[in-house]
Amino acid sequence: MSTPVTIADLLEDAPTDHAWSPLPSAPTSGTARPAGRPPLTVTVVWGDLPEVPADLHVAGHYQAVLPAAAELALDIAISGGPRRLITEHTKLGWIDAQLGEVTYFPCRAGRVRSAAIVGMGPMGTLTERRAVQLHRSLLGEVMGLGHVQTLATVLIGSGTGNLTVAQAARALVHGFGGALRSQAPSAVASRLTEVLVVEIDRLRAEQLVRALTEAAAEQTSVRIAPRLREERSGSLSPQSAAVYALTALTGLTGRTGTTPGEPGRPGGGGPPATGDLLGEVLAGLDPTIRDRVREQLGRLADVDRTDLTLRVRRTVDATEGAVPVRVSALSGVGGLRWAALTERATVPERLVPVDRDLLRQLVDRLTEPSAEDARDLPDLLSRFVVPPDFQQLLTDEAAVLMELDQETALVPWEFLADVKQHSGERDDPLAVRTPLSRQLRTPYSRVITEEVDAGPLKALVIGDPGDPEKGFQLPGARNEALAVSTQLSRLGVEVTLFVGAADSSRVAGILPATRLDVLRVLLAGGQHIVHYCGHSSFDASASGVRSGWVFADGLLTAQELVQLEHPPRIVVANACSTSRLAGAGRAAPSTEPLPGTPWGSPQALLVPSLAGEFLRVGVAHYLGAGWRVPDDQATSFATTFYTHLLETGPGEPEHTIGSAVHAARRALYRGHDGSSYAPASARHEPPDAAPDRQRNSTWAAYQHYGDPTDPFVSARGD
Template sequence: MSTTVVRIADLLEDAPTASGTPPPLPSPASDAAPPADRPALTVTVVWGGLADVPADLHVTGHYQAVAPSAAELALDRAISGGQRRLITEHTRLGWIDGQLGEVTYFPCKGGTVRSAAVVGMGPMGTLTERRAVQMYTSLLGEVIGLGHVQTFATVLIGSGTGNLPITQAARALVHGFGSALRSPGPSAAASRLTEVLVVEVDRLRAEQLVRALNEVAGKQTSLRIGPQLREESSGGLSPQSAGVYALTALTELAGRSRTAAEGAGPPEGPAPQAAGGLLREVLSGLEPAVRSLVLEQLTRFADVDRTDLSLRVRRTMDSLDAAVPVRVSVLSGVGGLRWAALTERATVPERLVPVDVDLLRQLVDRLTEPNAEDARDLPDLLSRFVVPPDFQRLLTDEVTVLMELDQETALVPWEFLADVKQRSGEESAPLAVRTPLSRQLRTPYSRVITEEAAVGPLKALVIGDPGDPEKGFQLPGARSEALAVATRLSSLGVDVTLFVGAANSTRQPGVAPATRLDVLRVLLAGGHHIVHYCGHSSLDASDSGVRSGWVFADGLLTAQELVQLERPPRIVVANACYTSRLGGGGPQAALVPSLADEFLRVGVAHYVGAGWRIPDGQGTSFSETFYTHLLGTGPGEPEHTVGAAVHKARRALYGGLEGESTESVPDQRKSTWAAYQHYGDPTDPFTRPGGD
């Protein structure tokens, strides 16, 4: 298909943000001719997948502390040899600084991608056109300095999951590359670089990019923009772009039909009668009265400038696993909460929401183990009180939501976020019930990457009711949950190690008691992919800081005892009751973030914990639903993601226990679904090790 067939400019670009955009940079003026011994650099737009286009070097952009998605994730998969992805793990552990223009290189396992790198884009929500120019200048200067690279492949950094329209990002690329090529130096003269491939997987956006680069390049002599689109077999078409192409074809048919009716000369393409008949055939499924109105309006619609069009495609629940999540950053700052958002289509720059700390603390307290009235009325207040108005539209049921939080904002029960109630009084289910919602803690620590066992059976360690009954820490419900979870995991083909009850409690026949020493012995031996804990948790403060962990009859087991783990569990699930209090308000809300912080620190990828007491039966229901969805895929079926499994379990609790009507669920249990917090990447599929 020629790039001139469909002329649709920036149909799918988001409107400028409420904060405004900086004044556009002027069109590039002609620059000095390149040295005689160095030809102009060719920039070619390629329709295809980045990792599938051969080049000496492959580069994507990288926001600070943002897990890879889209092209960066595809590159990550292409260079990673095991279950754990290199760029993703380096991001999770804070090993990629991501400062604007900083280039980080990664080893490759071989194949089409021989060498890979990411260039820093700075913090999410801060990329402007001027900063993008600096980034492109730094990137090309770095590649030129390598000396041996002849071709490198990249994407239009800052547009796919950035806050720049295609035209602005293209202008930044031309300015930045031009600046790097004009920089004097022996490395530039000796560079072998001849071509940059700008890869776009979506056909319509690729066509828009070809035109944008050609329009903005002007009289540049150091850059030559390829006038035609190069096609690879790995290209695709988004639902939005497919809709634009289909609508274009329909309006062209309508235009030909009207031309025939007015007696004008036949346009190019099918004969007018054939076009009219084809259009009626396309619309034949409509009622006759509706069909005539559609034909009338469609012929008028053919005159509309297509650049005024915008299409939005809703996702089905079945597509949530594969969708790029909306990433929302909520960090505490001077004067309020600092918000930013990164979506599949755009970045929303940072917003500051002034928040009274005392009011927020009161709201957190009342939404932590809330009564029925607070669980019904306060989520709307939470959404109105702390969420910027232009962020409301991002929090929908169309895509997974990943919230980046610090230790302060992690105290807020974000799972209660809901659509702001309309005057009609209509209510919808909370966000975390409608779509997967997960958390990520922003922490300063790092951890040596450890690999999971690639072969052998899937193994789980289940611990139930380990507290001292003589101190009032016995939990019969936790004991029942541990037994039920062990049974369900075994039925799903998992090799289960089970510890139930303290040594001085009533013993479970055939089951070893749960002591700190025995649990630690099994954990440090390694090989367990899942750890499930049912019991009490403790949160204590001292001069050395906050110490949290799981309560055993013989002491507190914290992540500190697990620092020697060579292979930490992939998932930790904790239905843990709160036992200790701190001064200063809202200590119970701090329990799960503190525990998650401890376990993520030692390399656990996912921590799922309950933020308050879980009534008997509800913890078992959540856990059984979670593991069934996570591990119950059949042969040849794609693995479910951890975020989708948590979402499925929340939905099960939101409607009551299986087989139990909502009306029969006691009030104190109706908000239990919101107690469960998931820390980790919601899009991470749980892949079983081979050889089981």
Template structure:
């Protein structure tokens, strides 16, 4: 799946296009005087979880081709009632058009959410205040036209995964709603819809939203904003919001003797439980306790700044709080697109807070080529020193602040930019010399490959028990392709999967070097097993290479009698969900198999701008499998020692199937991060396995593993009766 290209016409707000249609009901210009008259509407800001607030209709926004996240994901989970999420699947299949203001409805199971819908926001990066105003007018007009909806619950669409500030989105909402209400004046009968609940899960943000709506609706008598927040179940307090409340409480200790607030007179407790205006001696003692241990000069400066903060409303404060996201997979997602362009790399980003405009980063391709080469199976020194340079050279300066462990990272790449070892991305190191663990260790970092020919719909494997196909060391030893470590990995992976309750088909060794008691890994037999469409997981350990014998470049897995490529797999109707491949690049293929390498022009081994066949191999293999409809491709960008390969596989499969105590449902992306972290901690703690100690270039095996796919996918097991179980 790839995001549709944003056309120039989509950015011209007054030009109707497929993704910017005329609003069904005319929306006022943000600069015009607000309309008055018509029906009235009650708007209440609710602190809670959207899916736990009772209403006749629940609505979130939806960008074109962007899978659900945040509130939309919560709504999807509430209406789906299982691991197969309805809105997410519809998005991947291209069934949600998401034109601006277009409303799409979904069936619901029993519960607080009785009727659910998403309203189209157009292509990501195009939502301006004017377009948001049109969207809100269309949404309210649609809800009113239904005739049976008396209450609607939604979020402040456009301020979470949009590019609008809370004040802008609030202004668009009230003016869009007011424009519709003005058209419903007598003799038109009043609409049944009389109440709209704007739900916000974070407490401080709910306060900010409430104040923004009150301000925006001051001159709109047809909109009645409830004077106080309503509290429902599911509300949370984020770390930045908690820090703001704590800072506000600390500031009051250094503030005036008595400070009235909008929630009550001086000396009373506010609704958030923080006391106001305590006696001066008590405040002074508390402040001295907080500042104890600081130098006197610092204490004076802190008191001065706290006194200043005491005059600032807490809703005007905003703090960024760093920290590990731990093992949780429901954090916000930063989605970045990195494409090769003329003279550099083209970047775009969509975060949980804002859409960042596209950037072009001029890059010296010779310098980048050298960087890619040295970070592909790097030395220990390069692995320590070059990630910071990679982040500085290729990442736009205003995007660098997004590379933190506060959010999961998804990189949309093309075949060229996929050759860059993005798993080494790091936060910029500053003058203090402080170092952090790599980003791919502290949070999930996954890839998505842009390709115009990927399947959008394939036959599902259904609810059958999970099955795996494991292939190890299929190369011919007489041609120099035997890999004892690949054989060991295949046997260990098969044993681990069987222990986890997975049915395993195992093929190991060429016909002339078969493993006792195990079927040999002949290309024809493996192809037959693959085309049966019975396997959810395919795990391959062996050599891979390119084939130039036909037109263009194909990549595939090396068997004794040739490559197994997408050409042979083209008839695969039910592709596996996950393909894991420890498939190292082979420079022996041309002379050993006669597949056409000798016919290439000198230096054209990869036909890639990066000049590194090994770096280009994993994206090429991923491309071959993803175009067939495979959900996830996990490949190693260089040869991995057998103990580390086995460790990665065992940790990945264990987490994906079993998770950890007290953790949310384990995801594929979480399993990749857990397995990377396991390898990294061996290196970081100095516990380097003996099999890699002689070769320091393999100390960065954790960074070799690239994951292409939706990190939030959950692998569900079924027993022989079809009952859901496991993860």
């Protein structure tokens, strides 16, 4: 009996690194180039951008979008420590990234000697025509640099849903051709002779050679190198591996292929004909199915492998460290404006017409929802406001980062769910299956701040600072502060603890929480974490929204923190709204929009307004509850969050802040929080506390503003 043949065995006969069949060179006829100037050679390189030798390395950059993929690899290569140059400049608002604008960065010792990024404009706006302008501007700039002979870049703008590989290739060739036809003296004197277009995935690199060769067929100023250059830094994605496996299988069908003589290809050398190898591979299948598989593989044998695209789904365990899916949902005239950016895809802007009154009703009912609304309305939210082609991007394959403005931030996006078509199945919500975080678009840039100095981790914990005579005393907040303090201390954090107002019942050995003492500790710097549990309030007046934390002696806002030189990295605020408009002395009616907003829920407005205030003074991450959370669940969320964030095993990389939020949400959702589900009276909550029927939705109350992939780099030097 012969030995069974597996897919892994067949992969050994797939096209190897040295089995590349040369593609024809671009014709020499077509658009004339200026006399005396040789054509610019464009070579596709299979490798990692920072590892490919060149005089200048360039990646594309969207406005206000943190680096990912090739740009992130370049950022890491040029940065000498945990603070990445391009990432930090993006956070600080220092990169304008207008279309075609080139920004240069210094480089440390290494393979990358000089680095730059070229602006791609706002996310979702890059068309083929604009990409031509980008490449023309880029090459014109580089030709003006007297020392650059070799430029290494990537195929900027390519990806499913935005520019195809063919479109991006045409844009590069036409843009470069336009720059080369320029009669500017700098172009004539340029030393630039070669542009390396680097692609880390092998199959996609083959696709680039083909697309660029076809795009340059009518060009004489741009020549495409006929062979793929290979570097050791290249890799093979699961999708490409699957394509090569199928290519090997089609070689066993006996069909005549399009590339004679290539090992493992139809009509080529292929595996030795020792029996029916394909039959052995398919031996475990039903005969009818086996015949159909053989038939379909025969059809596939006539398809060039560079025309194949497969999608291989990653598991939820792969989300940590993956490039996040970035989604922009902004308010606009007539509805919501959407755009999206993934590791390989950019989706142009979509406008979804939305009735504001209906959306306000939906927001109100999903803010502190009943059990029925928490079960039934998330599907409506996804169908009502999310474009259909965006819904397939919101999966558990990677973290999701939503860019929001002050209006769209009021929507409880944590309830987003997969849209099912008539199946009746209900998956776990998106925020339970993968990290989901927010980024707030504001009219101001983040202020220039410095990280907390190296040293032991420090935290400031504040609990129940409200005036008991005004009904702001929260015994549950005291318990949470004490539990958080104990947990952080166990995890090796130095904790400064303030609990209760000065005239309230005191906890032995613990100082009361006053604005002056809290401000003294904050302005002194050195706090990596600030945890607040108590009441919050805001002034929704004609002059704007001003939010802060309620103390017995007044409201502590970001205004008091403008002199903060070393802001905390993380602020966690389990703060419920006082539900009062400042100066009005009355509850805000949920049926009327608040002044200056289209929204009626003061609680929904609270977290975005507080987050905006603290992000403005340089806080990198703000985590707050969008509605009232039962005391035991609030404590459970906080302790789970800090445990996941700070407790890592030997050799285990530090967890990201997004994954810590995700772990805490998931624990509440799955009931692993140890809650007793006791009645409100037994939990010592105020009479208007969230009823038990709402307890199953508290996981969605927590909103995280910040980059979910950002690791909590401790100041202990590990």
